[in-house]
Amino acid sequence: xxAQKRNMKIIVQKYGGTSVGTAERIKNVAQRIxxxxxxxxxxxxxxxxMGNETDRLLSLARNVADFPSLREQDVLLAxxxxxxxxxxxxxxxxxxxxxxxxxxxxxPIITDKxxxxxxxxxxxxxxxxxxxxxxxxxxxxxxxxITPGCEITTLGRGGSDTTAVGLAAALNANYCxxxxxxEGVYTCDPKVYVAARKLKRISYESMMxxxxxxxxxxxxxxVDLARKYNVxxxxxxxxxxxxxxxVCEEDEKMEGTLISGVTYSRGEAKISVLGVPDKPGIxxxxxxxxxxxxxxxxxxxxxxxxQNTADLTFTIPAxxxxxxxxxxxxxxxxxxxxxVHHDRHIAKISVVGGGMRSNPGVAARMFQxxxxxxxxxxxxxxxxxxxxxxxxxxxxxxxxxALHDAxxxxx
Amino acid sequence: xxAQKRNMKIIVQKYGGTSVGTAERIKNVAQRIxxxxxxxxxxxxxxxxMGNETDRLLSLARNVADFPSLREQDVLLAxxxxxxxxxxxxxxxxxxxxxxxxxxxxxPIITDKxxxxxxxxxxxxxxxxxxxxxxxxxxxxxxxxITPGCEITTLGRGGSDTTAVGLAAALNANYCxxxxxxEGVYTCDPKVYVAARKLKRISYESMMxxxxxxxxxxxxxxVDLARKYNVxxxxxxxxxxxxxxxVCEEDEKMEGTLISGVTYSRGEAKISVLGVPDKPGIxxxxxxxxxxxxxxxxxxxxxxxxQNTADLTFTIPAxxxxxxxxxxxxxxxxxxxxxVHHDRHIAKISVVGGGMRSNPGVAARMFQxxxxxxxxxxxxxxxxxxxxxxxxxxxxxxxxxALHDAxxxxx
Numbered sequence: 010x011x012a013q014k015r016n017m018k019i020i021v022q023k024y025g026g027t028s029v030g031t032a033e034r035i036k037n038v039a040q041r042i043x044x045x046x047x048x049x050x051x052x053x054x055x056x057x058x059m060g061n062e063t064d065r066l067l068s069l070a071r072n073v074a075d076f077p078s079l080r081e082q083d084v085l086l087a088x089x090x091x092x093x094x095x096x097x098x099x100x101x102x103x104x105x106x107x108x109x110x111x112x113x114x115x116x117p118i119i120t121d122k123x124x125x126x127x128x129x130x131x132x133x134x135x136x137x138x139x140x141x142x143x144x145x146x147x148x149x150x151x152x153x154x155i156t157p158g159c160e161i162t163t164l165g166r167g168g169s170d171t172t173a174v175g176l177a178a179a180l181n182a183n184y185c186x187x188x189x190x191x192e193g194v195y196t197c198d199p200k201v202y203v204a205a206r207k208l209k210r211i212s213y214e215s216m217m218x219x220x221x222x223x224x225x226x227x228x229x230x231x232v233d234l235a236r237k238y239n240v241x242x243x244x245x246x247x248x249x250x251x252x253x254x255x256v257c258e259e260d261e262k263m264e265g266t267l268i269s270g271v272t273y274s275r276g277e278a279k280i281s282v283l284g285v286p287d288k289p290g291i292x293x294x295x296x297x298x299x300x301x302x303x304x305x306x307x308x309x310x311x312x313x314x315x316q317n318t319a320d321l322t323f324t325i326p327a328x329x330x331x332x333x334x335x336x337x338x339x340x341x342x343x344x345x346x347x348x349v350h351h352d353r354h355i356a357k358i359s360v361v362g363g364g365m366r367s368n369p370g371v372a373a374r375m376f377q378x379x380x381x382x383x384x385x386x387x388x389x390x391x392x393x394x395x396x397x398x399x400x401x402x403x404x405x406x407x408x409x410x411a412l413h414d415a416x417x418x419x420x
Numbered sequence: 421x422x423a424q425k426r427n428m429k430i431i432v433q434k435y436g437g438t439s440v441g442t443a444e445r446i447k448n449v450a451q452r453i454x455x456x457x458x459x460x461x462x463x464x465x466x467x468x469x470m471g472n473e474t475d476r477l478l479s480l481a482r483n484v485a486d487f488p489s490l491r492e493q494d495v496l497l498a499x500x501x502x503x504x505x506x507x508x509x510x511x512x513x514x515x516x517x518x519x520x521x522x523x524x525x526x527x528p529i530i531t532d533k534x535x536x537x538x539x540x541x542x543x544x545x546x547x548x549x550x551x552x553x554x555x556x557x558x559x560x561x562x563x564x565x566i567t568p569g570c571e572i573t574t575l576g577r578g579g580s581d582t583t584a585v586g587l588a589a590a591l592n593a594n595y596c597x598x599x600x601x602x603e604g605v606y607t608c609d610p611k612v613y614v615a616a617r618k619l620k621r622i623s624y625e626s627m628m629x630x631x632x633x634x635x636x637x638x639x640x641x642x643v644d645l646a647r648k649y650n651v652x653x654x655x656x657x658x659x660x661x662x663x664x665x666x667v668c669e670e671d672e673k674m675e676g677t678l679i680s681g682v683t684y685s686r687g688e689a690k691i692s693v694l695g696v697p698d699k700p701g702i703x704x705x706x707x708x709x710x711x712x713x714x715x716x717x718x719x720x721x722x723x724x725x726x727q728n729t730a731d732l733t734f735t736i737p738a739x740x741x742x743x744x745x746x747x748x749x750x751x752x753x754x755x756x757x758x759x760v761h762h763d764r765h766i767a768k769i770s771v772v773g774g775g776m777r778s779n780p781g782v783a784a785r786m787f788q789x790x791x792x793x794x795x796x797x798x799x800x801x802x803x804x805x806x807x808x809x810x811x812x813x814x815x816x817x818x819x820x821x822a823l824h825d826a827x828x829x830x831x
Contacts, residue, residue, distance in 0.1 A: 032483030039484075066503065072443035073450075073507055074514035081513075084521050085506035088499035092477065095496035096484055102492075103485035110495050114525055115570050159526050 018048075019141075019182040023055040023151065023173035027190040028247035029093045030060030038188075038247060039100035042146060046106055051141035053180065055151040055173040056097055058089025079124035083153075083163045087112075090150035090169070098148045108146040111136065113153045113161075118172065120154030120162045127154050127162035129171065129234075132179040149176060167228020174231050178238035185240050187227065188247035193254030194219070194226055196418035197271040202410045204419035208269060209252075212259035215269045218361040218395040222272045232256065259363050267371065268362035268416040273405050275356045277307060278330040279387070280337055281322040284347025285311075292321065294344050298336040304329045308357075308390045308399065318347070322388065324399060327353060355387065356405040359397040360412055372396050378415040384408055429459075430552075430593040434466040434562065434584035438601040439658035440504045441471030449599075449658060450511035453557060457517055462552035464591065466562040466584040467508055469500025490535035494564075494574045498523075501561035501580070509559045519557040522547065524564045524572075529583065531565030531573045538565050538573035540582065540645075543590040560587060578639020585642050589649035596651050598638065599658035604665030605630065605637055607829035608682040613821045615830035619680060620663075623670035626680045629772040629806040633683045643667065670774050678782065679773035679827040684816050686767045688718060689741040690798065691748055692733040695758025696722075703732065705755050709747040715740045719768075719801045719810065729758070733799065735810060738764055766798065767816040770808040771823055783807050789826040795819055 022042070029035050042054060058066075066085050070077040077085075094110040101108035113120075116136055120127035140147045151169025154162045164171050170187060177185035192207060194216065199205040211219075213236035220229035226244055235242050235256065245253025285291055292311070299306055309323040325333050334351060341349050358379075365371040375396055379386055384407065388399035400408055413419060433453070440446050453465060469477075477496050481488040488496075505521040512519035524531075527547055531538035551558045562580025565573045575582050581598055588596035603618060605627065610616040622630075624647035631640035637655055646653050646667065656664025696702055703722070710717055720734040736744050745762060752760050769790075776782040786807055790797055795818065799810035811819055824830060 032480055035484055069443055069503070069507060070510055073446055073511040077510040078513050081506045081509045081521055084523070085503055085510070088502045088506075091499045091502070092480070092496055095492045095499075096480060098492045099481055099488040099496070100484040102489050110492055112495070112572075161523075 017050040019051045019053075019180050020049045021053045021055065021173050021177040021180065021182045021185045022188065023169055023185065024057065024097075024188045024247055025169065025190070026057040026060050026062070028188050029056055029097065032096070034247075035093070035096050035100050036103075038097060039104045039106070041247065042101060043104045043106050046146065051180075053137060053147045053149055053176055053182075054097065055149045055169055055176060056090060056093040057151050057169040058086075059093050059096075062089040062092070080160065083124050084161050086163050087150070087153040087161050090152050094148045094150040101146055101148070106146055107144050108148055109140050110148045110150070111140075112150045114155040114159070116149070118154045118175070120156060120164070122156050122158075122160065122162070124160075124162055126165035127156075129154060129164070129175045132175055134176075134179050137176075137180065165230075167231045170227055170231040171234060174235045174238075174240050174242065177240045178234070182240070184243055185235070186243045186245065186253075188245060189226065190246065190248065191226060191244075192246045192249070192251045193244050194256070195270065197409050197413050198273070201273075201406050202413055204410075204413060206419060207252075208254045210255040210257060210260075211269050212363050213256060214259065214394055215361050215363055216256045218359070218392065219270060219272055222274055222357065222359045222361070222395070222397065227256070266362060267364035267368055268360050268418060270362070270418065271358070271360050271409050271412045271416070273356055273358050273409055275402055275405065276327050277324045277355060277357055277399075278327040279322060279324050279352045279355050279399065280330075280333060281320060281350040282337060282341050282346050282348075283320050283350065284318040285321050285341075286345055287317045287319050291344055295321065295337060295340045298340055299325070299333060302332060302336060304333050304336075308388050308397070310388050324355070324357070324388065354402040355399050356402040356408075357397050357399050358405070358408045358412065359395055360416065361395045363394050365396070366393055374415055375412060378411050379408060382407055382411050428461040430462040430464075430591050431460045432464045432466065432584050432588040432591065432593045432596045433599060434580055434596065435468065435508075435599045435658055436580065436601070437468040437471050437473070439599050440467055440508065443507070445658075446470075446504070446507050446511050447514075449508060450515045450517070452658065453512060454515040454517050457557065462591075464548060464558045464560055464587055464593075465508065466560045466580055466587060467501060467504040468562050468580040469497075470504050470507075473500040473503070491571065494535045495572050497574050498561070498564040498572050501563050505559045505561040512557055512559070517557055518555050519559055520551050521559045521561065522551075523561045525566040525570070527560070529565045529586070531567060531575070533567050533569075533571065533573070535571075535573055537576035538567075540565060540575070540586045543586055545587075545590050548587075548591065576641075578642045581638055581642040582645060585646045585649075585651050585653065588651045589645070593651070595654055596646070597654045597656065597664075599656060600637065601657065601659065602637060602655075603657045603660070603662045604655050605667070606681065608820050608824045609684070612684075612817050613824055615821075615824060617830060618663075619665045621666040621668060621671075622680050623774050624667060625670065625805055626772050626774055627667045629770070629803065630681060630683055633685055633768065633770045633772070633806070633808065638667070677773060678775035678779055679771050679829060681773070681829065682769070682771050682820050682823045682827070684767050684769050684820055686813055686816065687738050688735045688766060688768055688810075689738040690733060690735050690763040690766050690810065691741075691744060692731060692761040693748060693752050693757050693759075694731050694761065695729040696732050696752075697756055698728045698730050702755055706732065706748060706751045709751055710736070710744060713743060713747060715744050715747075719799050719808070721799050735766070735768070735799065765813040766810050767813040767819075768808050768810050769816065769819045769823065770806055771827065772806045774805050776807070777804055785826055786823060789822050790819060793818055793822050
């Protein structure tokens with residue numbers, strides 16, 4: 010099998026919605042591929058739906074039903090990637106490049122049955138290898154899969170990236186290039202602080218933390234898949250030729266790095282239940298209803314009990330706040346708590362880096378820095394390679410810049 | 421198998437692009453289906469792409485390439501029907517009707533490999549029967565097929581109608597309802613003459629002639645398929661509940677009808693080659709290049725030879741005129757003809773009806789009527805149940821109205 014021959018150079022590229030957002034941009038992508046074609050032995054290109062096509066389709070569905078069936082919504086959404094795959098194949102032919110589009114059912118890319126958030130189970134690469142042998146660029150529709158029962162699924166957020174990494178793993182590709190509208194991964198959001206520096210490389214683990222924290226370059230599921238199959242990812246821009254950022258195994262150079270970056274997220278809200286009776290099992294009465302509604306609770310803190318009651322505070326995605334408040338207020342009443350407060354105006358600021366494993370001073374430096382700026386820390390959570398603090402959203406940019414300086418991340 | 425039990429009432433419905441053109445109209449279709457659901461044991465609904473979606477997709481393709489590969493164009497266009505099928509299934513669920521969408525590869529609807537104009541070879545109905553047994557309305561994406569090699573095809577013009585009739589034949593359905601933006605088949609275009617009368621029924625043969633002559637209600641391929649499998653078609657409007665027109669085998673009532681209707685087409689152009697040397701084989705030198713370019717020649721006349729030369733006149737689709745003129749001028753030069761004329765401003769007026777088989781006076785009455793109105797006949801062609809005349813396009817409406825009156829077609 011061609012893909013197993015390690016003397017072949019196989020690359021998987023992925024172009025996101027912005028990169029294929031218009032006919033002009035699709036032509037631009039075709040041109041980039043044409044220039045690149047001869048550097049590699051085989052090329053598979055994964056595409057997302059054009060620009061806001063997925064949102065357009067979703068709003069069509071919501072115009073006919075409040076809660077569209079996920080099965081049918083997947084049939085609907087999968088059409089978006091189908092359109093871009095066909096258009097890119099057409100455009101490549103126009104540039105003199107032999108190309109062929111593949112939808113997931115045609116390969117197939119087999120997934121489980123979880124509509125709107127399916128997981129890839131198996132990718133059959135035989136048609137791709139055949140296409141490579143005929144000298145074609147294989148253009149694969151991202152984001153979509155097919156169940157063994159021939160039902161169309163979609164992979165959920167970051168789905169096309171996951172398709173690309175999955176294909177790279179199945180093809181044993183040299184690496185996977187992910188083209189997007191940013192040039193790579195930065196030490197912090199360049200829009201927030203001009204001192205932001207583009208990273209040459211970042212480990213899977215740090216990238217996963219960043220992705221989980223709201224840095225929108227790659228979805229953490231995709232990074233997790235890459236880590237599992239050791240697929241090297243290069244993140245770069247489809248609009249210029251700037252060097253991108255490699256996402257790969259932690260190597261010696263990276264181990265020297267204390268902190269890879271500072272990131273923030275404003276997509277969460279905070280709920281506090283005050284005066285919760287301090288009895289075993291009480292917390293579960295609050296959190297089980299949330300779990301049953303699929304509401305993801307992120308950070309949880311409980312203060313020290315006074316007079317046999319405690320205050321419980323936790324964060325949830327802001328768009329779930331109303332639903333959550335309804336459930337929590339009901340539960341609070343049932344358990345005899347004193348009241349429920351909430352706050353939508355919060356931000357989570359995080360520092361991430363593999364180096365903090367062997368360096369216990371990171372947390373202290375973070376708290377000191379925020380204190381020096383007069384920023385109150387509402388909640389703290391930590392992992393091996395990450396420290397997050399919830400603060401008032403007004404201080405987001407100030408906090409990012411101060412921490413970026415404090416950890417010497419700048420150019 | 422459920423479909424074979426003749427005590428079951430199975431109906432196939434087809435809704436065209438205008439009927440599903442917006443979210444509102446899709447909801448309207450869902451409502452119509454909900455009202456109808458209990459009258460039948462099983463219902464399969466075929467949908468076209470929304471409104472001008474096919475044109476939008478085609479123009480995207482033409483923005484990236486002058487001549488898109490037909491294979492990729494089929495992948496692109498098939499997305500249109502996928503979107504409407506999913507949306508209608510979503511909307512039906514919202515109306516409390518169990519429904520499930522099916523794309524051609526999911527059934528499958530097997531076609532030959534002729535991209536952009538494939539023919540249905542086989543329809544597997546087992547998934548539809550299963551869906552019926554579960555009480556679901558099966559929503560089938562029209563216009564698309566799949567080859568045995570898993571390539572997406574489209575059926576060309578009138579493709580969704582063909583899907584509907586093909587399904588009705590495969591399911592042995594009681595009949596096939598085709599919903600469109602007109603109320604049925606008229607004795608002539610109601611926009612041209614208010615006296616136009618809606619037909620209660622029309623034979624397959626007359627309908628095929630009408631379709632071939634440019635009456636846009638049904639494509640002749642679809643009518644031909646219906647005739648072959650004896651599928652009764654009801655043409656009606658999706659915007660009201662007016663009685664439609666049945667297309668079926670000629671019956672006794674219809675045999676009494678001399679003429680079913682008067683129709684016209686302005687989509688053709690006329691080319692004349694003057695002074696063609698009167699030698700065997702000369703005509704083929706003109707027509708072979710046209711055939712090789714896929715240009716469809718409709719009517720051909722050659723006048724009586726004088727001084728060993730003849731004038732040759734024929735009609736072609738107006739949109740092919742430039743290409744045809746180039747080929748014909750070249751051929752005329754090679755064979756030593758005197759010159760080439762052309763005329764874009766022509767119309768073809770036809771009277772159609774099964775009754776004319778046993779009534780030789782129809783042609784005479786047609787020519788007389790046109791003569792009385794001072795309309796010059798440029799070309800004539802006849803079939804068993806149709807007479808067509810080419811006239812100056814300026815007189816189109818006048819001719820339609822005069823013939824409609826002459827054959828007493830009015831209300």
